[in-house]
Amino acid sequence: xxxxxxxxxxxxxxxxxxxxxxxxxxxxxxxxxxxxxxxxxxxxxxxxxxxxxxxxxxxxxxxxxxxxxxxxxxxxxxxxxxxxxxxxxxxxxxxxxxxxxxxxxxxxxxxxxxxxxxxxxxxxxxxxxxxxxxxxxxxxxxxxxxxxxxxxxxxxxxxxxxxxxxxxxxxxxxxxxxxxxxxxxxxxxxxxxxxxxxxxxxxxxxxxxxxxxxxxxxxxxxxxxxxxxxxxxxxxxxxxxxxxxxxxxxxxxxxxxxxxxxxxxxxxxxxxxxxxxxxxxxxxxxxxxxxxxxxxxxxxxxxxxxxxxxxxxxxxxxxxxxxxxxxxxxxxxxxxxxxxxxxxxxxxxxxxxxxxxxxxxxxxxxxxxxxxxxxxxxxxxxxxxxxxxxxxxxxxxxxxxxxxxxxxxxxxxxxxxxxxxxxxxxxxxxxxxxxxxxxxxxxxxxxxxxxxxxxxxxxxxxxxxxxxxx
Amino acid sequence: xxxxxxxxxxxxxxxxxxxxxxxxxxxxxxxxxxxxxxxxxxxxxxxxxxxxxxxxxxxxxxxxxxxxxxxxxxxxxxxxxxxxxxxxxxxxxxxxxxxxxxxxxxxxxxxxxxxxxxxxxxxxxxxxxxxxxxxxxxxxxxxxxxxxxxxxxxxxxxxxxxxxxxxxxxxxxxxxxxxxxxxxxxxxxxxxxxxxxxxxxxxxxxxxxxxxxxxxxxxxxxxxxxxxxxxxxxxxxxxxxxxxxxxxxxxxxxxxxxxxxxxxxxxxxxxxxxxxxxxxxxxxxxxxxxxxxxxxxxxxxxxxxxxxxxxxxxxxxxxxxxxxxxxxxxxxxxxxxxxxxxxxxxxxxxxxxxxxxxxxxxxxxxxxxxxxxxxxxxxxxxxxxxxxxxxxxxxxxxxxxxxxxxxxxxxxxxxxxxxxxxxxxxxxxxxxxxxxxxxxxxxxxxxxxxxxxxxxxxxxxxxxxxxxxx
Ligand SMILES: [Zn+2]
Ligand SMILES: [Zn+2]
Numbered sequence: 054x055x056x057x058x059x060x061x062x063x064x065x066x067x068x069x070x071x072x073x074x075x076x077x078x079x080x081x082x083x084x085x086x087x088x089x090x091x092x093x094x095x096x097x098x099x100x101x102x103x104x105x106x107x108x109x110x111x112x113x114x115x116x117x118x119x120x121x122x123x124x125x126x127x128x129x130x131x132x133x134x135x136x137x138x139x140x141x142x143x144x145x146x147x148x149x150x151x152x153x154x155x156x157x158x159x160x161x162x163x164x165x166x167x168x169x170x171x172x173x174x175x176x177x178x179x180x181x182x183x184x185x186x187x188x189x190x191x192x193x194x195x196x197x198x199x200x201x202x203x204x205x206x207x208x209x210x211x212x213x214x215x216x217x218x219x220x221x222x223x224x225x226x227x228x229x230x231x232x233x234x235x236x237x238x239x240x241x242x243x244x245x246x247x248x249x250x251x252x253x254x255x256x257x258x259x260x261x262x263x264x265x266x267x268x269x270x271x272x273x274x275x276x277x278x279x280x281x282x283x284x285x286x287x288x289x290x291x292x293x294x295x296x297x298x299x300x301x302x303x304x305x306x307x308x309x310x311x312x313x314x315x316x317x318x319x320x321x322x323x324x325x326x327x328x329x330x331x332x333x334x335x336x337x338x339x340x341x342x343x344x345x346x347x348x349x350x351x352x353x354x355x356x357x358x359x360x361x362x363x364x365x366x367x368x369x370x371x372x373x374x375x376x377x378x379x380x381x382x383x384x385x386x387x388x389x390x391x392x393x394x395x396x397x398x399x400x401x402x403x404x405x406x407x408x409x410x411x412x413x414x415x416x417x418x419x420x421x422x423x424x425x426x427x428x429x430x431x432x433x434x435x436x437x438x439x440x441x442x443x444x445x446x447x448x449x450x451x452x453x454x455x456x457x458x459x460x461x462x463x464x465x466x467x468x469x470x471x472x473x474x475x476x477x478x479x480x481x482x483x484x485x486x487x488x489x490x491x492x493x494x495x496x497x498x499x500x501x502x503x504x505x506x507x508x509x510x511x512x513x514x515x516x517x518x519x520x521x522x523x
Numbered sequence: 524x525x526x527x528x529x530x531x532x533x534x535x536x537x538x539x540x541x542x543x544x545x546x547x548x549x550x551x552x553x554x555x556x557x558x559x560x561x562x563x564x565x566x567x568x569x570x571x572x573x574x575x576x577x578x579x580x581x582x583x584x585x586x587x588x589x590x591x592x593x594x595x596x597x598x599x600x601x602x603x604x605x606x607x608x609x610x611x612x613x614x615x616x617x618x619x620x621x622x623x624x625x626x627x628x629x630x631x632x633x634x635x636x637x638x639x640x641x642x643x644x645x646x647x648x649x650x651x652x653x654x655x656x657x658x659x660x661x662x663x664x665x666x667x668x669x670x671x672x673x674x675x676x677x678x679x680x681x682x683x684x685x686x687x688x689x690x691x692x693x694x695x696x697x698x699x700x701x702x703x704x705x706x707x708x709x710x711x712x713x714x715x716x717x718x719x720x721x722x723x724x725x726x727x728x729x730x731x732x733x734x735x736x737x738x739x740x741x742x743x744x745x746x747x748x749x750x751x752x753x754x755x756x757x758x759x760x761x762x763x764x765x766x767x768x769x770x771x772x773x774x775x776x777x778x779x780x781x782x783x784x785x786x787x788x789x790x791x792x793x794x795x796x797x798x799x800x801x802x803x804x805x806x807x808x809x810x811x812x813x814x815x816x817x818x819x820x821x822x823x824x825x826x827x828x829x830x831x832x833x834x835x836x837x838x839x840x841x842x843x844x845x846x847x848x849x850x851x852x853x854x855x856x857x858x859x860x861x862x863x864x865x866x867x868x869x870x871x872x873x874x875x876x877x878x879x880x881x882x883x884x885x886x887x888x889x890x891x892x893x894x895x896x897x898x899x900x901x902x903x904x905x906x907x908x909x910x911x912x913x914x915x916x917x918x919x920x921x922x923x924x925x926x927x928x929x930x931x932x933x934x935x936x937x938x939x940x941x942x943x944x945x946x947x948x949x950x951x952x953x954x955x956x957x958x959x960x961x962x963x964x965x966x967x968x969x970x971x972x973x974x975x976x977x978x979x980x981x982x983x984x985x986x987x988x989x990x991x992x993x
Pocket of ligand 2: 949
């Protein structure tokens, strides 16, 4: 195996593409834009999934499963929705040896089929709110695929909820956004910015779209999760209604929200460096790798047992055919936070050599201290990653007042700018700088003035984050 | 809601179809034969999945994810495989607004695409065994759909492994079968019989197929999980080979094995009665339901907190608009193992009324004893279900020596019979009695003689289980 990767500074995109393959996260599937998620990549997803699923359940949502294949006519019931998704659909026209009377689309998202079922399940105000979530695969035909970031098929969770009124649905929309922000920050160590999308960046069929945006190490933005308030758009299209306490028939207000395998791409591009992946301990398939040197493998496996008992995910790499140096490099490339080297002399002195993924220093530590020390060291590493990523994001986010400063800021990161809110002005900015409005940050202070590009009065009452995006 | 169901004895099939809907396990999807798994049904699946997933990981397998859409040509590489699946395929012919150059099939199973990747990942004997598992949805067009049992789309896990030789692959095949037997018995309380399929019942492309078979309460058999030894059939078709220690290039031997959402159907039909579902505590979404009577809801919620801390899955049904009797019936229909009724007088005396799902007796128990008593009571209930199902199975399994006894046995359950092993004789038996060979039980004693139907010498060296099957 050729284990080096192109340096980030030389070609970030090549670095990424080489790394996802060489770290054995993913492989190309045969159909255009599809991916095979290999065990190391899938374990990352499972760990993220467990964290998010627990929070989704703790906030009162229930998981369910809806069919993959949706009649084409369902999508057509919500005009904006079908317009948004039609170009990306994969369509089943034949099944069971025959041509189907009505083609079935492979779900690109499940608003329509879940809407149809919600209409059936909800009759009274007592049935509300209805809080559903689904873990599933979806298919959106992808012209410019990139592993994890834009793939024809991806995995996600999609929350779908129905409420009695706008206030309750908006509370839900923000609750889901909050879960995403928490998981991104506390688990993936990504200091995302939560905010609202401008109208041009809304989900097809939504009244309001919220997002969490992460800054990658090339300064670009990656949308890491979105939460949508649909108003009564889908309720009207699918007749999702209820009888209020007053006896009156009313339409529900619905929401939907999703986080996907794209998050693995976010982890890679937020923390990785020229040596390879750098994984946050809370998502690392192996938090610690033990490399036996010469004939210490049995002692290393014993140590692993004690570390596992202390709750540490540990792997012993005892491949005798590979040199220690080769194995060190491989686990650096694959982003394991902590490496322990154990040679015969270490064993004699009852110690191991401990190396951290982001430091060249090594230290000798007593074997007996490791079960209690490693959980603390891993926690420190987790915090270091968040601190480091927050520093990077803040250094590359510039509050700008002039068009020149704007153009400079979005060439290396994000610009915080006042904007008029006109789609035509957004288009001009995109053409000239490749930057788009990422979000109107929830936490931004109130501010007004004139548009950074066209000098018309600013919109939104606060600054907008602009950046180039994945 | 009309809550009664047709009695089992009157029409087992109507009982089943009414129950899965009224217990809110499932709903019909819009495309032919598809199902919506509602939260109560999906939670059952999640609990089963967690038990199986842990065992799969503990035995050294890793989860991965392979694409849903498979080029049609892949399936054609293994002749028996394509012949077996061609009539059931759903085919994507259009995507991204264009007709595809090569149609893509929605995976009916993943041997072919995983075989293609295994060939890429395996080069040396050091890469073996390769032990993979996938949790996924699959699609097989279904002409006679029945919820959970035969649906166009279903959920499952599929294990796929590659080995250096037949011995290692056969060990794996039996290991997987053992996991299924254990989960069925210890978690779902289904006393399945493990055995080998006769050649006519093998998986398309397999050299040997093993199964676990459960007896439903109508005496029919339900295949609950299968494990296949593929020999080198898929290795040959996809060129899955390795360099042996000797330096020689060799073909791998592969296995595959699957358990599906059909298991939910097995639970329903193994334990259910005329009142509705009866759920084994280890799979019950709610192990205990507390029904407050009059104004005791706050005390019931406090009790629920204490029970949850004791590891019990508990639900408080505090719907004031429904009478206690209505709520009792509903939770009986939905199969909750234990019901606690708490009225004002119970609270005064510090007790609750405890009712078990399979008994008409009620007893008064001190509230303070419940956190320690309920886990024991639930364990007893779990054991009772397994004992009851084992008794039922044994009573309905008859060792037969004559054709008359055979025909009588398969009209109410299973026949243990000597059989010649000829497919034409199997066909005659099927035509005359609707019974098919379910399996050659692994645990059956050695025995030979003449075929129960045609008097030719018996095959397999032991008796075969025959029964009508789902
Ligand atoms: Zn402007
Ligand atoms: Zn015969």
